[in-house]
Amino acid sequence: MQRSRTTTAALCAALLLTAVTTGAAVASGPHEGTPQGPPPREAAALTGSAKLYRSAGDDITFTFDAHLAAEHDDNPLQATGTFEFSHYLDGGGARAKATVDCLLTGGDVAVVSGVITDSDLPGAEGRRVGVTVHDLGRHDRLGYSWAATGSPVEGGEPPECVGSAPFEKVRKGTGDFTVVPWRPRL
Secondary structure, eight states: OHHHHHHHHHHHHHHHHHHHHHHHHHHHTTSTTSOOOOOOOOSEEEEEEEEBOOTTOOEEEEEEEEEEOGGGTTOGGGOEEEEEEEEEETTEEEEEEEEEEEEEEETTEEEEEEEEEEESSTTOTTOEEEEEEEOOGGGOEEEETHHHHOSTTTSOOOOTTOOOOOOEEBOTTSOOOEEEOOOOOO
16 A cells, blocks of 8 residues: 555656646747746737617627727827728718728727728729727717818818827717727837
8 A cells, every 4th residue: 555655646746747847848839938928918909790779770889999909009000901981871972991000099099090991982992081989988089080171082181190080979889999098109
């Protein structure tokens, strides 16, 4: 019986040593000897999808997937991603998708601009638009450049990172935007 306990103890010690050694090798990954930690926080982001409230029943949706990587913290013009929007009422309307060309965030407000790359609104492709989002939890607000300049086809184009005041309300229960605030190194 004594020999069995000794053998069991030795076997457990060997298994424990193997587990610790294997765990250390896995934890250190391919760059052995470098400290592991969470990846750097992205410099800024605007994500989410929601419908806007309109008493007339308009179906207006905005979706964002815009990011500024940590390594581009000093240049919001290096932002990447897309945003989409659509507006339909009584069977008519249009949709558009834009490629992000700038993202600025401050606290719970984000301004994103981009160039329309796909749309069923004739003449919209190639035009820049800007959107401002105020992240207020379940009561977000939104504004868009064409409120002041006219339709993306008819009006003037805003410069990069310009939107309008967030005057529109998100329809209750339709979604939630998330803003990651920019913290530039000054």
